[in-house]
Every structure is written in structure tokens, then in C-alpha cells.
């Protein structure tokens with residue numbers, strides 16, 4: 001794919017994206033975000049959301065709980081980004097189950113963010 005004009009490189013995984021020649025679109029690719037002059041792709045933003053949750057895990061949380069916490073952080077990130085997407089789609093994007101997405105959705109609504 002020939003990319004012209006603006007291209008973006010993810011700070012974390014170094015993937016590069018941009019707009020094809022002749023495209024009228026510009027700016028960051030779909031799902032990407034720029035924060036403190038650092039650009040991250042959607043996949044990395046999801047991972048960063050998952051890692052961020054580990055920093056706020058209470059002491060004494062069993063290590064076996066961590067993958068679950070990370071998975072729900074990913075789902076919450078997706079809900080925050082676009083809550084209108086079907087549960088199945090979010091589950092697939094986050095590598096988790098539809099049941100986990102439903103649970104996160106409830107939590108999300110209770111937190112008053114949804």
C-alpha cells in the first residue's frame with residue numbers, strides 16, 4: 001500500500017499507518033490516539049489500559065486474578081471508546097468472552113460512565 005502525506009508510527013509496537021494516496025482523510029487512523037506527543041495504535045491503547053489497571057491493584061490480590069483484571073480493563077476501554085458496539089464484537093477485539101463483556105457493561109453502567 002502506498003502511503004502519502006501524513007503517516008503515523010505507534011510509539012509502542014512501531015506499526016506504521018497512514019492514508020493512501022488520494023485519500024481525503026487525514027489525521028490519526030481510526031482508533032489511534034495521541035497523548036503527550038506520543039502516538040499509540042488501537043491495539044497498544046488497549047494493552048496500555050490493561051497494564052494501567054495493574055498499577056492500581058490492591059496489595060494481596062492473587063496473581064491468578066490479574067489476567068481477569070486485565071481482560072476487564074480492555075473491555076472497559078472498548079466500552080469507553082464505543083459502547084454501542086455489540087458484545088460479541090467487543091469480546092472478540094479483547095480476546096475475552098461475551099459474558100465478561102456483559103459483566104463489564106453492568107459495572108460500567110453502575111459507575112455512571114456508560
Ligand SMILES: [Zn+2]
Nearest residue numbers: 010013041044
Ligand atoms: Zn501499537
